[in-house]
Amino acid sequence: MSKTPPLLQINQLQRLMMGPLSLQVEAGDCLCISGPSGSGKSQLLRALADLDPHTGEACLQGVPASEIPAEVWRTRVGLLPPESVWWLPRVGDHFHGDLPVPLEHIGLSAAILAQPVAQLSSGEKQRLALMRLLSNHPQVLLLDEPTANLDPENTRRIEAVIDEYRRARQAVVIWVSHDQAQIARVADRYFAVSDGLLEETTIGGRQ
Amino acid sequence: MIELSVTDLAIAAVLVLLLALLSIRLRSNISQQLIIAATRTAVQLTLIGLVLKALFANANLGWVMLMALIMLLVAGREVMARQERRFKGWLGYAVGTISMFLSSFAVTVFALVVILGEDPWYTPQYAIPLLGMLLGNTMNGIAIAMDRLTHTAWEQRAVIEARLMLGERWDRAISDYRRQAIRSGMIPIINAMAAAGIVSLPGMMTGQILAGAAPVEAVKYQILIMFLISAGTGLGTLTAVSLGSKQLFDERQRLCLDRLRQP
Numbered sequence: 001m002s003k004t005p006p007l008l009q010i011n012q013l014q015r016l017m018m019g020p021l022s023l024q025v026e027a028g029d030c031l032c033i034s035g036p037s038g039s040g041k042s043q044l045l046r047a048l049a050d051l052d053p054h055t056g057e058a059c060l061q062g063v064p065a066s067e068i069p070a071e072v073w074r075t076r077v078g079l080l081p082p083e084s085v086w087w088l089p090r091v092g093d094h095f096h097g098d099l100p101v102p103l104e105h106i107g108l109s110a111a112i113l114a115q116p117v118a119q120l121s122s123g124e125k126q127r128l129a130l131m132r133l134l135s136n137h138p139q140v141l142l143l144d145e146p147t148a149n150l151d152p153e154n155t156r157r158i159e160a161v162i163d164e165y166r167r168a169r170q171a172v173v174i175w176v177s178h179d180q181a182q183i184a185r186v187a188d189r190y191f192a193v194s195d196g197l198l199e200e201t202t203i204g205g206r207q
Numbered sequence: 208m209i210e211l212s213v214t215d216l217a218i219a220a221v222l223v224l225l226l227a228l229l230s231i232r233l234r235s236n237i238s239q240q241l242i243i244a245a246t247r248t249a250v251q252l253t254l255i256g257l258v259l260k261a262l263f264a265n266a267n268l269g270w271v272m273l274m275a276l277i278m279l280l281v282a283g284r285e286v287m288a289r290q291e292r293r294f295k296g297w298l299g300y301a302v303g304t305i306s307m308f309l310s311s312f313a314v315t316v317f318a319l320v321v322i323l324g325e326d327p328w329y330t331p332q333y334a335i336p337l338l339g340m341l342l343g344n345t346m347n348g349i350a351i352a353m354d355r356l357t358h359t360a361w362e363q364r365a366v367i368e369a370r371l372m373l374g375e376r377w378d379r380a381i382s383d384y385r386r387q388a389i390r391s392g393m394i395p396i397i398n399a400m401a402a403a404g405i406v407s408l409p410g411m412m413t414g415q416i417l418a419g420a421a422p423v424e425a426v427k428y429q430i431l432i433m434f435l436i437s438a439g440t441g442l443g444t445l446t447a448v449s450l451g452s453k454q455l456f457d458e459r460q461r462l463c464l465d466r467l468r469q470p
Contacts, residue, residue, distance in 0.1 A: 051368060053459075074374045081368075
């Protein structure tokens with residue numbers, strides 16, 4: 001019996017100052033990355049979502065990105081950028097699929113979908129952007145500081161939603177965070193970026 | 208028709224000179240540009256008059272084609288120069304020029320063969336002015352539309368990429384801006400058609416009337432020209448915006464703004 005390939009496999013991925021990186025992530029794993037700003041964390045996530053040209057390749061269940069149409073790849077490998085962008089007048093116009101969890105779980109009410117985007121706070125935008133991404137059902141979540149604008153209560157809520165989604169769908173989560181306590185709460189594996197390379201590190205407080 | 212003498216033109220030139228003197232008195236720095244532009248008009252139009260005279264005397268397809276090609280290449284350069292964030296390299300020239308070739312040439316040949324039906328179809332008295340009017344207007348439409356497209360793609364890159372991140376195809380991610388660009392390229396000719404005869408008497412029609420043509424005949428020609436121009440501009444703008452928006456993305460549907468020149 002042949003061994004099933006890992007959900008996400010990164011082979012010699014290189015973009016500008018970042019890489020070359022090789023990494024295998026099993027389904028259901030949450031991998032945290034931290035490092036000084038400008039160290040290439042966002043570049044790595046953008047390259048994984050195939051938004052920037054790069055060398056090397058990422059594979060999903062053994063299939064290289066180049067063999068999957070770009071829009072399908074980006075649906076499966078969903079990137080949540082640090083700043084969310086909204087281009088239609090109302091919040092609800094941006095949602096197509098089913099919401100992954102009721103909006104009450106992230107401290108919002110369904111009425112917010114009828115609101116104009118201009119009335120959202122940055123924290124609301126950040127939470128809704130995650131919902132919008134999850135409603136695409138990605139197999140890999142690339143999260144670039146998903147709780148940066150949130151208070152502790154909403155941070156916990158978002159962590160819970162991501163955790164639930166990861167377990168239910170056996171998704172891979174790659175999570176850029178600067179908060180060591182958060183990393184200790186959510187990470188299965190932890191990497192620090194140094195000189196454009198990922199260095200696997202023990203998670204603070206546990207071995 | 209009243210023939211104009213050199214003296215008649217000299218009198219009109221005096222008006223421009225008076226304006227230049229007036230602007231010097233008002234310490235406006237426009238007088239130099241005004242004189243240069245007026246001189247260019249006189250020289251360029253005299254030359255083209257001589258060229259057309261020679262061309263009309265030797266109406267063969269080769270010369271007409273050569274003239275048409277030169278007009279196209281100059282118009283292509285003009286389209287490129289009018290875009291702030293045009294494509295780098297040969298693409299910047301090719302997108303506009305190919306679109307103008309496809310639209311203006313196709314519409315001109317169609318009008319010459321199907322509508323005017325002169326023998327031979329390339330009779331320069333018809334072919335060259337018709338092509339000139341089509342190129343001039345298509346050029347405007349394409350330049351405005353491409354400038355708008357590249358400018359908006361640059362300004363709204365975050366939106367386009369956010370849509371790509373959510374799994375939209377490149378053509379969907381840029382569809383709003385593509386529509387806006389086509390619209391802005393078409394607006395001038397739509398406005399011109401809407402205002403024709405009420406606000407403005409179009410130049411070609413006025414010219415024919417001054418040259419002694421019956422007003423109703425001149426009007427018919429003007430309507431024909433307006434329709435041809437709107438078809439040519441629409442076709443050219445659509446082609447340019449389609450080619451251009453495709454070139455903003457690579458084979459993996461990544462937004463490639465590095466293909467645009469920085470202003």
